[in-house]
Amino acid sequence: MTSFCKLKESITISKQEICREILHKNRDAIKVKNETVAITNLMRIFEATLELSNQVGFQAMSVRELSKRTKLSMGALYSYVESKERLLCMLLQYGGALGHRSRQLPEHVSENSRDRLLASIKLHIYLTETYQSWFFFIYMQAKFFNKKTLARIVQEEEISEAYYQKILEDGCQAGEMKIDNTILTASSIIALLQDWYLKREKYRKLAVSAEQYADFVCDLITVKL
Amino acid sequence: MTSFCKLKESITISKQEICREILHKNRDAIKVKNETVAITNLMRIFEATLELSNQVGFQAMSVRELSKRTKLSMGALYSYVESKERLLCMLLQYGGALGHRSRQLPEHVSENSRDRLLASIKLHIYLTETYQSWFFFIYMQAKFFNKKTLARIVQEEEISEAYYQKILEDGCQAGEMKIDNTILTASSIIALLQDWYLKREKYRKLAVSAEQYADFVCDLITVKL
């Protein structure tokens, strides 16, 4: 079985790398030409936006407060983010890289379905650990986006769900698992993985580690004594 | 086993009743003296607030828009709700009656732990079905409340969790269930019950009924083949 640490290495995406990607995608809206400066400040802006938004909500967060936190003046801030709405768009793009990678599980992990399930869950949990504030942000704001954007996010979840469902069905066919309703079961996996990053504080208090939680979820789904 | 319908009857709380309770608790802030008129309009205000808030978020919802939806002028609206913040407080009070009742399961339901678990889950799901917009609202806004208010809501969840944990432990002691980690398992039940009202649309598309979902959750937790 692939160890948790190895999994971590296999999906490490530098936040800087993501910011560079976003910078290039939004060249039209970003006035600052020096790439090094732009990336440094974009990173600070994104980080502060997530932090503030996750405290008071994106709508309630004022650009003035954001300017204080980033230690950029209003004017400087607006040479990175055309508008508050555009800032939101950029943060949505942030997910492009993540959602895709969360299903890039090396297929060779194991022939055994349960191992593949566990590896997938661990991969997912590690991703949400590293980018917790972003996942929290998207979940909490998604419901308030316009229909089109919401649809895109819901679709992301459906892809994840189908991915887990396939593992479960393969496991059943191979006789390694016995699962009545694979759709609802896959849906439960998603819900439990989301609970982990939505209530991070609670699990911290319970002193449950990421690895323990992954094992627990996997057992809940598959172990039928 | 107690039927779903019987359970429904046992916990039906009229929304009007709740509004009357809130009216009396907030007599100081509500200028309208005629109780019948006050309750009628309070109900409309609460309903519209939940609807609007769940579309755009409470902070983003404007009182102007609320006045349109309720067909009350700005002036009239403000003779019911001292301020937008006070309106939020009233909606929090709404939960007082609900949280309490959700654990008022008639003890005589069954001696069997699994039946008691299933009955509790069904009770919970029925409550969240009837008051879905309120539960959704609280979950989505809770994270943005001040620390004190958030603590109160988290405590509510802890009580629910302890309640489920006790059923699980009783079941284990009686030899009717075999559950390794009752804390995490109880926590999972909560997460899955929340998923039901947070993603109501998704389950509607999957054509899963409330009763089916309750059965599924209960099975996932207890059935060890």
Next chain:
DNA sequence: GTCTATAGTGCGATAGAC
């Protein structure tokens, strides 16, 4: 008890100096 009109505030965004 409800209305219209408006006061007062803080917001997102911009202009122009440096």
Next chain:
DNA sequence: GTCTATCGCACTATAGAC
């Protein structure tokens, strides 16, 4: 590339007629 100063707008909340 960053700053300060400020514009115009939409918001919450209120005053006073009916």
